[in-house]
Ligand code: FES
């Protein structure tokens with residue numbers, strides 16, 4: 613996102629602060645508790661949102677060099693994404709053509725010697741293009757197989773604006789611009805391709821992936837749930853909201869934003885005075901603040917269990933020692949706030965949802981992000 617766009621957003625935020633209000637949706641939304649708990653709906657979500665819908669993988673810097681890979685299996689399809697020698701990307705179903713083992717652990721890393729993947733079970737090997745190039749004891753044990761047809765199954769992967777998306781269903785393709793629906797104009801310019809990937813924290817939560825996502829879409833709760841943490845830095849219940857197709861963006865003003873009144877506009881550093889949430893439907897939040905950005909990717913496991921990957925990306929590789937420790941401590945602190953404040957509260961909400969009491973969940977006009985996620989979800993599921 614170019615500086616001028618951020619400056620314009622800062623002006624909107626200053627106006628909202630002045631008027632003590634926030635971007636409002638047209639009306640209050642009601643969500644039946646059933647939409648969170650129904651096991652049939654859950655199965656449809658797994659298919660329509662996590663198998664047949666393009667998935668955000670990460671910024672391009674998760675696989676910076678030829679031979680680098682990123683593997684995850686949280687959509688239900690084990691996926692392997694590999695940087696090729698010509699710097700393009702390929703993605704495969706991460707299932708060995710022999711007896712089906714994944715070729716590596718779910719994480720990021722480098723292919724052996726930067727060139728091959730060797731299955732940990734019986735050592736079948738594949739090159740970066742997914743071609744089967746080695747079968748131990750193959751001449752005798754597998755004398756009749758046609759190796760040319762036994763490469764890794766390709767998936768549609770696309771990289772643009774410093775971001776990587778993949779389609780888990782091998783029979784489907786997608787268009788990245790259509791998926792982003794304009795959000796790319798806000799996102800390009802943040803330099804997602806050349807940040808340093810500090811790492812990811814995996815957190816399992818005993819509640820629905822949707823309850824998990826709900827926590828990221830509104831600023832109404834800052835003053836109450838985060839009174840001692842975030843609310844000491846940012847305004848509660850004041851945010852600028854904008855929709856892009858199924859996605860949306862939100863800006864949140866820091867308490868210090870009015871300092872800008874005394875600074876000439878040409879000298880503003882917008883990211884010091886606001887944070888920016890970018891929601892990529894259905895399960896990703898890219899949080900841009902100060903000098904860095906973070907991603908949160910949430911995946912369903914069962915109707916009331918989910919997993920979130922919280923990843924940190926820095927403008928440069930930190931120096932070993934004090935600088936790295938400071939960033940690691942900051943990363944841990946942010947993660948702790950989410951786990952100890954948001955997630956421990958949502959645990960209790962989940963108990964209420966499962967109590968079998970028929971009622972509606974209410975989402976206010978001041979919570980347009982929460983409304984959008986559920987509205988889009990209903991649309992994709994045809995509800
Ligand atoms: S399952 Fe991969 S080599 Fe046997």
Ligand SMILES: [Fe+2]
Nearest residue numbers: 827833838954
């Ligand atoms: Fe929160």
